[in-house]
Amino acid sequence: MARTPIAAAVAISWVWLWTAPAAGGTVTVEGQAPGPTPFLAVLELAVDDPGALRSVEVVIEPKPGSAARPIGARYTRSYLEARGYLDPQTGSLALPVFGLYAGFDNSVALKATFRGSRASRVTVEVPTPAWDDPSGVYANPTVVQPRAPADRLSYDYVLLKGYVEGLSPVIVDTDGEVRWVGTAGASSQPAILFENGIYVGDGTRLVRMELDGTSRDLADYADLGVVQFHHNFDPGKRGILVQVDTADAIESVILEVDASGDVLETWDMNEIVGSAMQAGGDDPSGFVKEGVDWFHSNAVAYDPSDDTLLVSSRESFVIAIDYDTGTIRWILGDPAKSWYQYPSLRRFALELGSDTLPPIGQHALSVAGRELLLFDNGSNSQNHTPAGESRDYSAARRYRIDPRRGRATETWTYVAEPPIYSPFCSSIYRDRRKDYLLDYSLAGPFLSTDVVGLTRRGAVAFHYSYPILDGCSIAWNAIPIHLEKLVFRDPPPTPAASAARAPRTARPGR
Incomplete structure (x- = not known):
């Protein structure tokens, strides 16, 4: 059974900060939507040459003063299509972003790579709500x-x-x-x-x-x-x-x-x-x-x-x-x-x-x-x-x-x-x-x-x-x-279909 968490309905907000166009291959931000937790979001992108798209990279910039290296992911075109995130006909792309800071205006850098070594870069501000920690423990060590x-x-x-x-x-x-x-x-x-x-x-x-x-x-x-x-x-x-x-x-x-x-x-x-x-x-x-x-x-x-x-x-x-x-x-x-x-x-x-x-x-x-x-x-x-x-x-x-x-x-x-x-x-x-x-x-x-x-x-x-x-x-x-x-290349595995093997037992006398 597949499970897709449903986010609470909120107004979509987005901030376009910077883009470097590449001839015959650009990506622009049209909006963003919250994920099921404050650590997740979906960026709504438009790809003007979807047939030439090869991959999209996402980097979550660390907070000022952070010692941790940034979270980063690269999604291949085949993965995005297999997950239903990319419409290869219209160029509409719903890009998942994970690892965001809660209660913070996150800086997210995107890089779309196209055939012929062309690239389009966009930096997006993704504000997130505070996390209501139900344990009362994890958020405040x-x-x-x-x-x-x-x-x-x-x-x-x-x-x-x-x-x-x-x-x-x-x-x-x-x-x-x-x-x-x-x-x-x-x-x-x-x-x-x-x-x-x-x-x-x-x-x-x-x-x-x-x-x-x-x-x-x-x-x-x-x-x-x-x-x-x-x-x-x-x-x-x-x-x-x-x-x-x-x-x-x-x-x-x-x-x-x-x-x-x-x-x-x-x-x-x-x-x-x-x-x-x-x-x-x-x-x-x-x-x-x-x-x-x-x-x-x-x-x-x-x-x-x-x-x-x-x-x-x-x-x-x-x-x-x-x-x-x-x-x-x-x-x-x-x-x-x-x-x-x-x-x-x-x-x-x-x-x-x-x-x-x-x-x-x-x-x-x-x-x-x-x-x-x-x-x-x-x-x-x-x-x-x-x-x-x-x-x-x-x-x-x-x-x-x-x-x-x-x-x-x-x-x-x-x-x-x-x-x-x-x-x-x-x-x-x-x-x-x-x-x-x-x-x-x-x-x-x-x-x-x-x-x-x-x-x-x-x-x-x-x-x-x-x-x-x-x-x-x-x-x-x-x-x-x-x-x-x-790096996300292949879609997630499909559910199991086989039964277990017999238990292992030691050979007598060994």
């Missing part, structure tokens, strides 16, 4: 440390994965300004920017939102036994790794779906871990507990270096499994926890290198330069005995994994000064092997949600703090994204 205009970071925008008031997700810039909010009315824990669209879960349905504010349901997994989505959407080998609850399994089933929502692969950690324990001579019933949140998956990362999935079990460990077979490759975790008492699992345990601590209650796995990066919460198991160690602080850690030698060595650690303890949720990601983004979802603990930018050298670039409303709901996870040079 406490600025612990602002980002200085001279500070250089590899990223400028942050996807806050929250589930408040149907806003999922919220995009802010590194100045702390809200620049986009979800328009599908979903309060979704998982969210991801994938192939120029925002994916969220709504019940058993996978929903894709376009940055222009339109949205549609791509797939409904209820017929596959899915009850709901939970935790994260992560980039996979061929699509998106999604975590689901089913009628038979709590937080222990992973799907990989493509951009249309078609299921490519399925991994059931109940089967994978249970089969390995049986093959190793152990009774899994005391560990793989039916009807209990025994695993609690909260993140999955694909490692292309050895074709493995790295799965975070908050309750026990990080476990690596073969992408194709589901065979366990290795386990990294606290040996004081229950899992280590089983020889069938202990045989996969990585030895810890010197000055290396195991992760405890970790979240937000990713592969950063062939190393494992994660947020080490420091909170022990909730559903196993022994529960393992606990710490009174949280840390970001990178590990070098040597599967051949069976060893994990900690290569980088960040602990805030003074230390911050966030026992649940939270995240750490590295942007393109450069700078980091930390999210202490329950800092204090349970006092605030703190989003912190960190340079590759470990210096704090910015720090914004939000009050907690309902547990981790403001930003249970946050990840850097790039909105500076998006």
Whole structure:
């Protein structure tokens, strides 16, 4: 089902500031209309030679004093026609603009490119109304440390994965300004920017939102036994790794779906871990507990270096499994926890290198330069005995994994000064092997949600703090994204048409 948010009726206003005509190819502004949120608008343009149009570029100029680079997008002619924005006969063009500042007179620069390297440029002022933040939180963070205009970071925008008031997700810039909010009315824990669209879960349905504010349901997994989505959407080998609850399994089933929502692969950690324990001579019933949140998956990362999935079990460990077979490759975790008492699992345990601590209650796995990066919460198991160690602080850690030698060595650690303890949720990601983004979802603990930018050298670039409303709901996870040079070539994917594959199970004796 396609969804098109309806904007409130307001008078159309526009300001034409400047245009540089090009012989045989010009674009002029005839008006503008508001989008479904103050962060969106539609510019009504006239193209005098539509047959020669190749693309249109849009740049949102930053506010004075802003450190964030401008949001920019280039729309190809084929995309504009496929979306129904461009009438190739009349030259009428309804151009979507996203990432506007709310309550501000935005300066928007347009460049239309035509055949023969001709170009027409127009600068438009787009006034927007103030945003009535239904959460009362996102629009007014406490600025612990602002980002200085001279500070250089590899990223400028942050996807806050929250589930408040149907806003999922919220995009802010590194100045702390809200620049986009979800328009599908979903309060979704998982969210991801994938192939120029925002994916969220709504019940058993996978929903894709376009940055222009339109949205549609791509797939409904209820017929596959899915009850709901939970935790994260992560980039996979061929699509998106999604975590689901089913009628038979709590937080222990992973799907990989493509951009249309078609299921490519399925991994059931109940089967994978249970089969390995049986093959190793152990009774899994005391560990793989039916009807209990025994695993609690909260993140999955694909490692292309050895074709493995790295799965975070908050309750026990990080476990690596073969992408194709589901065979366990290795386990990294606290040996004081229950899992280590089983020889069938202990045989996969990585030895810890010197000055290396195991992760405890970790979240937000990713592969950063062939190393494992994660947020080490420091909170022990909730559903196993022994529960393992606990710490009174949280840390970001990178590990070098040597599967051949069976060893994990900690290569980088960040602990805030003074230390911050966030026992649940939270995240750490590295942007393109450069700078980091930390999210202490329950800092204090349970006092605030703190989003912190960190340079590759470990210096704090910015720090914004939000009050907690309902547990981790403001930003249970946050990840850097790039909105500076998006290119829209192909229309959004069509809804899914296929069923799931059979779950992966480990091969006996492996």
